[in-house]
Structures are given as structure tokens and as C-alpha cells.
Amino acid sequence: MKPTIQKMKTIRGRLAGYKASFGPLETDTRVTPADAAGACEVATREALKRLERGTRILHWRGHVAVVMPTVNGWSYWIDTFSRDGYGVSLPSSRTREDAENDALHNLAQSVWTLDVKDDEAFLGVEPSTEECGLPYVVRDLLRPWIRWQRDFARLRAEGLSDVDAHAKAGRYA
Numbered sequence: 001m002k003p004t005i006q007k008m009k010t011i012r013g014r015l016a017g018y019k020a021s022f023g024p025l026e027t028d029t030r031v032t033p034a035d036a037a038g039a040c041e042v043a044t045r046e047a048l049k050r051l052e053r054g055t056r057i058l059h060w061r062g063h064v065a066v067v068m069p070t071v072n073g074w075s076y077w078i079d080t081f082s083r084d085g086y087g088v089s090l091p092s093s094r095t096r097e098d099a100e101n102d103a104l105h106n107l108a109q110s111v112w113t114l115d116v117k118d119d120e121a122f123l124g125v126e127p128s129t130e131e132c133g134l135p136y137v138v139r140d141l142l143r144p145w146i147r148w149q150r151d152f153a154r155l156r157a158e159g160l161s162d163v164d165a166h167a168k169a170g171r172y173a
Contacts, residue, residue, distance in 0.1 A: 003040040005033045024071050047071050053096055063111060065103035074099035078107045105138045114153050119146050
């Protein structure tokens with residue numbers, strides 16, 4: 001099967017380049033039709049490699065995140081069971097591992113509340129279960145976010161407005 005080649009023109013009608021598409025997959029504008037077709041072929045092979053890697057279902061603290069390949073990159077969906085599912089599509093420059101980390105990061109942010117007594121235990125391994133903790137890269141991203149959330153709540157409790165508390169809490173994050 002061959003990609004569909006399309007001429008791209010400027011607003012004045014001059015030829016700006018060529019774009020190739022294969023189903024929902026499109027390439028950026030290229031100088032020649034052969035370049036556009038070659039770029040489309042590379043993008044198609046990358047999409048097929050993602051499909052071969054397949055979908056991954058992650059479980060963390062009784063919640064679920066699903067990371068799945070798409071034509072243009074990776075996508076994830078989280079379910080915290082306390083609100084409707086939440087899905088995000090990521091660009092093709094991201095890997096499945098990046099998508100998994102993003103999904104777990106988003107899931108942890110959705111589940112965490114000010115009622116959590118021990119933030120490190122929340123981020124780490126639970127001794128009473130077989131579940132693993134969050135990856136180190138995700139923990140490192142969540143720690144300043146949690147600190148900011150706690151600072152913001154403390155400043156709001158001291159009587160500052162949302163805007164002022166946001167500005168002051170942002171200085172410490």
C-alpha cells in the first residue's frame with residue numbers, strides 16, 4: 001500500500017511542499033513527494049512497533065492505569081474509582097515507559113489528599129501488600145508537588161486568599 005501524497009500550498013497558492021498520509025497517520029510537510037512518502041513509511045513502522053509492544057495495565061494502591069499504543073504515540077487512561085476515567089494522549093516522541101510514568105504520576109496526584117499522614121509511605125512500598133511503590137522518577141516529581149500542596153493549604157488556613165497563597169507557595173516549590 002502506498003501513502004497518499006498531497007501538495008501543500010502557501011496562502012498565495014505557491015507550492016510549499018508535500019505531505020503524505022497513510023490512514024490517520026500524517027507526516028510533516030516535506031520538500032519532495034519521495035521525502036514525504038519516506039517519512040510516512042518511517043512513521044508507519046514506528047506505529048507498528050508500538051502496537052507490537054502492546055497495552056500495559058498498571059495497578060497502584062487499588063487503582064488502575066492503562067497505557068496503550070496509538071497511531072501517533074502512546075495514550076493512557078486512569079481510573080481512581082472515585083471519579084470518571086481520565087485519558088491523555090502523548091506525542092510519538094515519548095516511549096511507553098514515559099507514558100507509564102506519566103500515568104502513575106497523574107494517578108498519584110488524583111489519589112493523594114491532605115489527609116495522607118505519611119507522604120513517603122504514600123510514595124513508597126506498602127509493607128502490608130505485594131504492590132510496588134512508584135518509580136523513582138515519579139516520586140521525585142511528586143515530592144515538590146506534595147510540598148507545594150501542603151504549603152498552599154497551610155497558607156490558606158492562615159487566612160491568605162487563593163491568589164496570595166498560590167504566589168507564596170509557588171516560591172518554595
